[in-house]
Amino acid sequence: MNTFIKKLKYTPILAALLISGCTKNFEKINTDPDALTDVPPQNMLVNVMRNAGDQFGGDIDGYGTFAGYIVKIQYPDNLGGLIPSNNTYGNRWAACYYNITQMMDLLKKTEDKAEGYKNTRIIAKIWNNYMWSYLLDGWGDIPYSEAFQGRPEDGSILKPKYDKQEDIFPAVLKDLKTIADELAAGIGTDEIGDYDIIYGEANSGSADIKEQMLRWQKFCNSLRLRMAMRISSVAPALAKSTIEEIAGNTKKYPVIETNAESCQMFFPGTLPYMEPWYESGIYGKRINNWGMFDIFIDHLIATKDPRIASIAGKNNAGKYVGFVNGSLTNPSPSTSISWIGDHYINNPAGAVPFYRACETYYILAEAALSGYNVGISAKTAYETAVTLSMQDNNVAAEDITTYLADAGKFDDTKSRIYWDMWVALFKENFEAWSLYRRTGIPTTNYPSKIQKFETVHTDQPWRLPYPNNEYLYNAENVKAAASGTVDYNWGKRLWWAKDNGKE
Known part of the structure; x- marks a missing residue:
């Protein structure tokens, strides 16, 4: 991908104006000679x-x-x-x-x-x-x-x-x-x-x-x-x-x-x-920003789903533990819950x-x-x-x-x-x-x-x-x-969505 994604540099218009003053060659002077005029x-x-x-x-x-x-x-x-x-x-x-x-x-x-x-x-x-x-x-x-x-x-x-x-x-x-x-x-x-x-x-x-x-x-x-x-x-x-x-x-x-x-x-x-999850979580050292949703871990454990080893990491006690969505307190320590598994983030x-x-x-x-x-x-x-x-x-x-x-x-x-x-x-x-x-x-x-x-x-x-x-x-x-939406995201379901009784 590196071969094709290049940064283009732009010549500041103001600099050209200051150097040339009023000129009939305005367009020519303000055209970047290094920029592609017709992208393949x-x-x-x-x-x-x-x-x-x-x-x-x-x-x-x-x-x-x-x-x-x-x-x-x-x-x-x-x-x-x-x-x-x-x-x-x-x-x-x-x-x-x-x-x-x-x-x-x-x-x-x-x-x-x-x-x-x-x-x-x-x-x-x-x-x-x-x-x-x-x-x-x-x-x-x-x-x-x-x-x-x-x-x-x-x-x-x-x-x-x-x-x-x-x-x-x-x-x-x-x-x-x-x-x-x-x-x-x-x-x-x-x-x-x-x-x-x-x-x-x-x-x-x-x-x-x-x-x-x-x-x-x-x-x-x-x-x-x-x-x-x-x-x-x-x-x-x-x-x-x-x-x-x-x-x-x-x-x-x-x-x-x-x-x-x-x-x-x-x-x-x-x-x-870099892969975006890796760049944010591992390279950016923010992996502890995210925990596994409690309902997800509970389901994987209840069904003895072997994919859990790829999806989630074990906590500091060697167990899979999910966390509440929107908790007012953080887990203490942060390693007491499961984070995203290495297969997906590392x-x-x-x-x-x-x-x-x-x-x-x-x-x-x-x-x-x-x-x-x-x-x-x-x-x-x-x-x-x-x-x-x-x-x-x-x-x-x-x-x-x-x-x-x-x-x-x-x-x-x-x-x-x-x-x-x-x-x-x-x-x-x-x-x-x-x-x-x-x-x-x-x-x-x-x-x-x-x-x-x-x-x-x-x-x-x-x-x-x-x-x-x-x-x-x-x-x-x-x-x-x-029209009909509530708080921009609720109130009116998409055409194909199911009414599950929740609001």
Whole structure:
């Protein structure tokens, strides 16, 4: 990654003015001769992937807490960050739209030579839709149909309307299907190499462009599975037809099936490109800022889940002990509770996961139980999912067998699928939070016990606060979209979310 990410230097305008005074050569003098005037498409691609890894991979105690995994220790959480701002969640909103803007620019500048950049363009399109899915799952109603139309040549729409989630989901799924069909018809000839920091040779171990694009094809169809299952309770016909189309023709629509194919971004492991959790926790010496959520540790212990050894560390007494979310007092000593396990936080060259192979089979297991024709039984799909997750956590084969015969045994219920999927999604915290909002599992989840809001909420946040810039520059539209929300994050659930009876 170091090869492609460079800092640009800028010539101060004031200095040029002082030296030259009033001049007809103003533009020439204030043009940095070292700056790129036309960024190559592949460089734009690596930039948005790196941006996504940094913005979405560094979260520990935001979505990690919402999902029921991790609690704040040194700085107890009063939910004070859940207000309109341009930091934290506002940054991630901006990052999504920035990435989409960059990829749209890439597509525009390669439009007249589309065939020569076919593979690059396909990846850009897939990544755009992944960004849209992130925005949908975080905020719900968002600017979509009128977004990116601010320039005069694009329509001069400076205050885009907010489209409904129920209208955007089908549009994104339709676009992903178009991409999937394009991939099924054949890939291009352009080499992307290690500009692709997800499936390039450095991460996949293969320099074969066919293998590289096959993995992107699998991510494209797997993302379709995820989005379809997300809306299965509110748009059952679309969800069923999408999932059955993919599962019924895996030759045309292959999906991620092995851990080696998982969509994740590895880091070089040296400054300034360390895996975000390692950089914050180990290199930044803040590992004791976070403890394991009591409900998570309690569940892992109760089910004798062998993944606990990877997920959490033992305390100073050699035991796994969770901690309260929003405690007014810190554990004494701090080592008396479990911290994040080394497998997930102690590797500078670790990975940010965007989609794991086990997800495919949890989705297929749920689909089978729902009566979808997916070519695999719910039991087989579930056991495959568990096995993949266990292997990803370095669990021995005999321990996997024991778990599947005991507390992890499939019992023909969606509840069993959801509970195990919750464990498997650790570190993929945003997706785990979405699972909780969709299914209500873990049922034991609860928000911080200390809250800054006058309303005492009994549930984790239902959505994310719209950024402050929207209230400053697109006030009428954002206020309409936020109508019905309480304390910015509750009051109005996302379209696909389950009413679990909590407030």
